[in-house]
Amino acid sequence: xxxxxxxxxxxxxxxxxxxxxxxxxxxxxxxxxxxxxxxxxxxxxxxxxxxxxxxxxxxxxxxxxxxxxxxxxxxxxxxxxxxxxxxxxxxxxxxxxxxxxxxxxxxxxxxxxxxxxxxxxxxxxxxxxxxxxxxxxxxxxxxxxxxxxxxxxxxxxxxxxxxxxxxxxxxxxxxxxxxxxxxxxxxxxxxxxxxxxxxxxxxxxxxxxxxxxxxxxxxxxxxxxxxxxxxxxxxxxxxxxxxxxxxxxxxxxxxxxxxxxxxxxxxxxxxxxxxxxxxxxxxxxxxxxxxxxxxxxxxxxxxxxxxxxxxxxxxxxxxxxxxxxxxxxxxxxxxxxxxxxxxxxxxxxxxxxxxxxxxxxxxxxxxxxxxxxxxxxxxxxxxxxxxxxxxxxxxxxxxxxxxxxxxxxxxxxxxxxxxxxxxxxxxxxxxxxx
Numbered sequence: 289x290x291x292x293x294x295x296x297x298x299x300x301x302x303x304x305x306x307x308x309x310x311x312x313x314x315x316x317x318x319x320x321x322x323x324x325x326x327x328x329x330x331x332x333x334x335x336x337x338x339x340x341x342x343x344x345x346x347x348x349x350x351x352x353x354x355x356x357x358x359x360x361x362x363x364x365x366x367x368x369x370x371x372x373x374x375x376x377x378x379x380x381x382x383x384x385x386x387x388x389x390x391x392x393x394x395x396x397x398x399x400x401x402x403x404x405x406x407x408x409x410x411x412x413x414x415x416x417x418x419x420x421x422x423x424x425x426x427x428x429x430x431x432x433x434x435x436x437x438x439x440x441x442x443x444x445x446x447x448x449x450x451x452x453x454x455x456x457x458x459x460x461x462x463x464x465x466x467x468x469x470x471x472x473x474x475x476x477x478x479x480x481x482x483x484x485x486x487x488x489x490x491x492x493x494x495x496x497x498x499x500x501x502x503x504x505x506x507x508x509x510x511x512x513x514x515x516x517x518x519x520x521x522x523x524x525x526x527x528x529x530x531x532x533x534x535x536x537x538x539x540x541x542x543x544x545x546x547x548x549x550x551x552x553x554x555x556x557x558x559x560x561x562x563x564x565x566x567x568x569x570x571x572x573x574x575x576x577x578x579x580x581x582x583x584x585x586x587x588x589x590x591x592x593x594x595x596x597x598x599x600x601x602x603x604x605x606x607x608x609x610x611x612x613x614x615x616x617x618x619x620x621x622x623x624x625x626x627x628x629x630x631x632x633x634x635x636x637x638x639x640x641x642x643x644x645x646x647x648x649x650x651x652x653x654x655x656x657x658x659x660x661x662x663x664x665x666x667x668x669x670x671x672x673x674x675x676x677x678x679x680x681x682x683x684x685x686x687x688x689x690x691x692x693x694x695x696x697x698x699x700x701x702x703x704x705x706x707x708x709x710x711x712x713x714x715x716x717x718x719x720x721x722x
């Protein structure tokens with residue numbers, strides 16, 4: 289028998305690690321090639337890891353909740369082939385993932401559970417852990433890891449960042465103290481306290497799923513890194529509402545799905561993005577990347593999570609085409625059939641907050657995009673028309689959150705004004721859904 293390794297796959301572009309959400313097998317189980325072995329969660333999607341071989345599960349290297357870098361071994365499978373004595377040789381011969389420092393094989397084999405690292409000992413960190421520690425000035429030698437073999441995971445660092453208690457080297461602490469003087473010893477702003485919520489009788493404790501953790505991490509990163517600015521515009525969509533309502537029954541009968549107001553909004557936004565390409569940009573440290581393709585991310589909620597599938601090249605699609613894709617993507621999300629590549633490549637997000645009755649909101653930008661537009665609920669309001677007459681009109685608020693590193697009020701204002709102009713000029717006479 290030969291021992292084969294199953295490694296953490298890359299489940300999407302820019303994905304560097306995944307968390308074992310749930311094992312679907314145990315040692316001794318027989319699996320066929322392509323059988324699902326585990327549910328893995330990343331910051332983009334939850335997916336199943338398939339087996340690359342037919343054989344018997346030999347060992348689960350990672351535990352549920354462990355976060356591993358792409359390419360790290362998650363389990364081993366015994367297949368028909370060579371001798372079982374090859375196990376140790378296979379493990380020792382397996383290539384190491386590129387890391388800052390590496391652990392000697394003998395050191396890893398000594399421990400079967402998380403261990404305390406000796407001072408001066410070499411530690412192995414995933415690229416995601418290194419990046420996060422550098423961004424927040426965390427001294428990794430002072431962090432106790434909860435991962436496999438005592439490894440520090442991204443989850444460990446996010447917990448530290450949320451608590452506000454950033455461990456720094458003693459030398460650095462002493463240097464800061466030396467610079468302090470009585471004149472400069474004004475009270476500093478208090479650091480956020482570690483989360484400590486008391487639980488009373490009758491309270492319900494709900495475990496945080498991997499998807500919810502990924503959402504929390506992405507939202508925290510967006511708010512921490514991107515300076516958010518916010519603006520809103522009011523749009524009279526009376527003509528659009530009348531047009532859509534006049535064709536909805538015939539459209540449903542002919543096409544098999546509803547033509548929604550949201551499809552009109554996505555089409556208007558994609559058209560305006562083509563005219564204001566700076567809105568379709570991303571911050572990249574020492575440069576701003578203006579994206580060529582207009583790929584609209586749309587937010588779709590389930591009972592306990594939020595997914596952001598993408599309508600690719602939305603500017604090239606008709607209102608009917610956008611409506612069909614919105615309908616299909618939403619159905620995939622709610623049935624759990626959304627694929628990871630259907631959540632990749634988004635350049636701008638449009639969120640239909642109006643479906644919940646909201647009339648005003650401030651969205652958190654879908655990192656690393658530069659803006660998110662919230663389409664609020666369409667409501668009838670009295671409006672003073674030209675000539676001083678008052679009429680009941682269908683009005684909607686469009687709320688734009690923007691990354692102020694990339695965008696300024698001038699371009700954002702002009703973009704919103706153009707979206708308003710497009711929407712207010714949608715009529716039966718000059719607009720086709722086909």
